[in-house]
Amino acid sequence: MPTSQTTGGAARPAPIPLTLLTGFLGAGKTTLLNRLLKDPALADTVVIVNEFGEVGLDHLLVEGVAENMVLLESGCLCCTIRDDLIVTLEDLLRRRDNDRIGPFKRVVIETTGLADPAPILNVLINHPYLAMRFRLDGVVTLVDAVNGMATLDAHEEARRQVVAADRIVLTKTDLVADPAALARLRLRLAELNPGLALLGPQAAAQSLISAGLYDLSRRPAELRQWLAQDSLPDARHDHAHGGHDHHGHDHHGHHHHGHDHGHGHGHRHDVNRHDDAxxxxxxxxxxxxxxxxxxxxxxxxxxxxxxxxxxxxxxxxxxxxxxxxxxxxxxxxxxxxxxxxxxxxxxxxxxxxxxxxxxxxxxxxxxxxxxxxxxxxxxxxxxxxxxxxxxx
Incomplete structure (x- = not known):
């Protein structure tokens, strides 16, 4: 469990490491997460699953962590419910601090395949309270070796996921019959995020989840530009950090958010639509x-x-x-x-x-x-x- 730190004479808990697990649709995020969570090194992990649309399945398919599962609903994490992420993490801390849930050592957020990681990173790095209680341990992006090149060509979200990563896992490499095609994909990834090591789907849990503090200065300049253009949402309700709970939230299992949040976008998004297409x-x-x-x-x-x-x-x-x-x-x-x-x-x-x-x-x-x-x-x-x- 993270040790306490002292600031101005008052002890406060050490920041909890948090890993963002991302990758385009079908890259194998849930499969990888299931494998990692069987590793004893990842005991005491809270998993936050973001699902896009109306009926969730992925949270049913993550094995062995039902008691430590939080489901973010109502849309893509980068889009309609970024403020929901703030609420969820604050509530998680409050429940932990009040002994309503057991202690945990780390948090893993599995995003939807359509998530642009920049707004999420902005919350995790720049939010005045959450950045003090959590430390961004890393961004792990999965890339499907079979469809990866076509996906990068067609979807800006996939490119942004690669640029934001400090670790990339190439999945389904065994299904690629042409070594030259795999080499071209590796070159494309290196162009998007130079100097980044590419890991295989069987990479050890410690190399993915506990590899150290995320270093924004070592990420491509393009990512820092995206973060500078982005802004934190203006919450329409008070996020208190005392000992009480937010009213209107279900704190036992899945979160159902019935009130409106400001999202800093200037317009509302249909929760079933990432864009018009x-x-x-x-x-x-x-x-x-x-x-x-x-x-x-x-x-x-x-x-x-x-x-x-x-x-x-x-x-x-x-x-x-x-x-x-x-x-x-x-x-x-x-x-x-x-x-x-x-x-x-x-x-x-x-x-x-x-x-x-x-x-x-x-x-x-x-x-x-x-x-x-x-x-x-x-x-x-x-x-x-x-x-x-x-x-x-």
């Missing part, structure tokens, strides 16, 4: 689905919409194995081999497919899904419930 939505089914039906649905969806499908992730209740969820995961048209899990992660056994798409209307996909489920155009019982978040 990217959308997140969910398809559900109450009854078991033959696996062949899902396979055909995905094949047709991919043939119609192709590269505009950024991400599909979900749990399917198949007719063949209704008591064991089928985990399905596709990134930029590539469907990874489905995995049959041992048990459902919670009491909800509905099929839930989360999609993140670009320039595709939700109704078009919903109608296709309804057709495969044999629903009439007016039923649409697969519409999501309100008030929970979409994994990214």
């Amino acid at each position: 990217i959308r997140a939505f969910v398809l559900t089914a109450d009854a078991p689905i033959p696996q062949a039906t899902f396979d055909l649905f995905w094949t047709l969806l991919r043939s119609v919409h192709g590269p505009r499908l950024l991400r599909l992730k979900g749990l399917v209740q198949t007719a063949e194995e209704p008591d064991r969820p089928l985990l399905v995961h596709a990134v930029q048209q590539i469907l990874h081999p489905p995995v049959l899990l041992d048990a459902w992660p919670d009491g909800d056994r509905r099929s839930r497919l989360v999609l993140i798409v670009k320039d595709i209307e939700e109704d078009m996909v919903q109608q296709l899904w309804d057709a495969f489920l044999g629903k009439g155009s007016g039923e649409k019982t697969g519409r999501p419930r309100q008030g929970v978040a979409v994994s990214a």
Whole structure:
């Protein structure tokens, strides 16, 4: 546990190390996090998962830390809920200081794949209270070796994630058949962030999570320019740092924020939209689905919409194995081999497919899904419930 420091004669707790885990959609953040959290060196870690959209799945798939899990809802961390991050971290400290939760040694924040890290870093580095209680230990960015070059070409967020990193993990290198293609990607990453070591997906936990203080002076000048252009949100409510709790927050498990926060953007963002092109939505089914039906649905969806499908992730209740969820995961048209899990992660056994798409209307996909489920155009019982978040 961090030792206390003395300032002006008064002892205060030493800053808690905090690691930002980022990477574009499908880079493997949750997979890496699950592996790291099995390492005894990362005991007593609080994990904050940010999910983008309406129905969350990633927090269900992080293993072994349910009692130390905080779910940030309602949008992309860099965008609509940056102030929510401030509230969440303050509440976390307050609960720890008041012994409402056990002590923890470090915090890991897993961002959505669409997060621009600059506004998040600004909070962690420059917030007058949080910068005193936390120290930014590092920014770990995952890059998918299969889709990395195309992703960097197409998405500014992916480039910013690389520029902000002090450690980059190349994932899925075993799926790259062409060594020259992998070499070109390594060169591209070195151009974006010179001198940065590239680590493999099996890198030790200590080399990723406890590597030392994040040194902004050693990061590319471009990042420092972004931070200078960014500003902290103007909170519309008082963030007191005494012994009381914020009213209106659920402090047991997931946080549901019912009040409005100022976000320093000058306008509001739709929590389901990162920009005018990217959308997140969910398809559900109450009854078991033959696996062949899902396979055909995905094949047709991919043939119609192709590269505009950024991400599909979900749990399917198949007719063949209704008591064991089928985990399905596709990134930029590539469907990874489905995995049959041992048990459902919670009491909800509905099929839930989360999609993140670009320039595709939700109704078009919903109608296709309804057709495969044999629903009439007016039923649409697969519409999501309100008030929970979409994994990214």
